Every structure is written in C-alpha cells, then in structure tokens.
Amino acid sequence: MEKDTTFKEHFFFELQRRDSLNNSLSLLVGIVALLLGGTLTMSKGASLDASLSNIFRIVTLLLTTAALAATVYYMIRSIFGYTYAYFPxxxxxxxxxxxxxxxxxxxxxxxxxxxxxxxxxxxxxxxxIYAECTARNGGNNDERAAWAHKANRWLVISLVLFAVAGVAYLTNTVGAPDKPVRVLIDNLE
Incomplete structure (x- = not known):
C-alpha cells in the first residue's frame, strides 16, 4: 500500500513559500533604498522660490517620500510578527x-x-502534526503575501512619482544658469 504524503508535501510547500516571500522582499528593500537616495539627492537641489516648476517638484518629492514611507510600512508588516510551526x-x-x-x-x-x-x-x-503546522504556516504566508502585495503596489506608485519628480528636477536644473564661483587669491608674491 502506498502512503499518502499530501500533508507532508503541503507542509514543505508552505516553507518554500515562506522563503520565496522573504526573497521577494529583499529586492524591494534594495529598490526602496535607491529611490530614497535619489529622492534625497533631488530634494537637495530644491529652492524656496515660488515658481510653478519648483512648487511642482517639491510636491512630487513629498508625494514620492510619502509613497516610499507606505512601502516601508507594508514591508515591515510583511516581515515581522509571524511565528512558524515546525515538525518536532x-x-x-x-x-x-x-x-x-x-x-x-x-x-x-x-x-x-x-x-x-x-x-x-x-x-x-x-x-x-503536519496538518496543524501547515495550517498555521499557510495562514502566516497568506497574510504576509497580502502585505507584500500592498508594498509592491506602493512601490510602483513610488516609481511613477519618482519619475515625475525626476522630470521636474531635470527641467529646473538643466536650463538653470550656472552660479559663478568666487575665488579669492591670497599671497601673490
């Protein structure tokens, strides 16, 4: 008689699914870090003049930062707070x-x-035992996947806003005249 391994196979499937979720979030962390660095770089070039293009750039940078904050929040919710069950x-x-x-x-x-x-x-x-562990792990994975999906959605919004902010940044900086550099020469002997 052949043994039924349904519960055992599903148990290992849920563990693989957990590992897959962890791996997918590591790419998200890298992209968020790059976007935060780019947003910070573009924000350093912002001035307080009231031109329409500068206000547009500041608003898109603020919206990008808010979308990145939402992405980070959902990533954290997807990573922490889950206890998995293992075979004894x-x-x-x-x-x-x-x-x-x-x-x-x-x-x-x-x-x-x-x-x-x-x-x-x-x-x-x-x-x-396999069925009990699988039920717990499957529930954790379903919840984590939902949070990861929301993080991915906010990351896409962040990318779009970052691109719009980048266009606004380039239109403000490419056409702007260079500021003259003042050099003081001392001790001309």
Whole structure:
C-alpha cells in the first residue's frame, strides 16, 4: 500500500513559500533604498522660490517620500510578527513511535498485529502534526503575501512619482544658469 504524503508535501510547500516571500522582499528593500537616495539627492537641489516648476517638484518629492514611507510600512508588516510551526525533533518522534509500539504490544497478544496497529496510529499522529503546522504556516504566508502585495503596489506608485519628480528636477536644473564661483587669491608674491 502506498502512503499518502499530501500533508507532508503541503507542509514543505508552505516553507518554500515562506522563503520565496522573504526573497521577494529583499529586492524591494534594495529598490526602496535607491529611490530614497535619489529622492534625497533631488530634494537637495530644491529652492524656496515660488515658481510653478519648483512648487511642482517639491510636491512630487513629498508625494514620492510619502509613497516610499507606505512601502516601508507594508514591508515591515510583511516581515515581522509571524511565528512558524515546525515538525518536532526526530529524536522526540522516534521516542513517540516507540511509545506507540509499547502501548499496543501490551494490548495485543500478537506482536506483529500490535506493531501494525501502532504504526498505523503513529502515521495518523504524524499527519495530524503536519496538518496543524501547515495550517498555521499557510495562514502566516497568506497574510504576509497580502502585505507584500500592498508594498509592491506602493512601490510602483513610488516609481511613477519618482519619475515625475525626476522630470521636474531635470527641467529646473538643466536650463538653470550656472552660479559663478568666487575665488579669492591670497599671497601673490
């Protein structure tokens, strides 16, 4: 008779899904860091004059910063606050299996029948452990994926706003005349 491994396979699937979520968030962290650096660089060039193009640039930079803050918030919600369930230690499971066999050996006269019944109940216990762990891990992964999806949505908004702010930044800085540099020469001997 072939053993059913549905619960075991699903348990490992949820662990792989957790790792996949972690890996996808590492790319997000890198992109957010680049956007924050670019936003900071563009904000250093902003002046307080009341021209329409400068006000537009400041507003788009503020909106970009707010969208990046939302992205970071959702990333943090996707990373922290989750406890995953794992299969018990193999030594503990070996001990439990031995206890099942000892219990059934005391109940039955035939050792082969006792061992067969014990292993059948033990397999059911193992499946119950896998199912319980999988349910918890699957719920965690579903919640984390929802937060990661929101973080990705806000990242796209951040990228669009960053591009608009970049166009405004370039139109203000490319056409602007260079400021003369004043040099003081001392000690001309």
């Amino acid at each position: 230690d193999t030594k503990e499971m070996l001990k439990t299996r031995g206890e099942f066999i000892s219990f059934y050996a005391a109940q039955h006269k035939c050792l082969e029948t006792a061992k067969s019944a014990a292993l059948e109940d033990y397999a059911a216990e193992v499946e119950a």
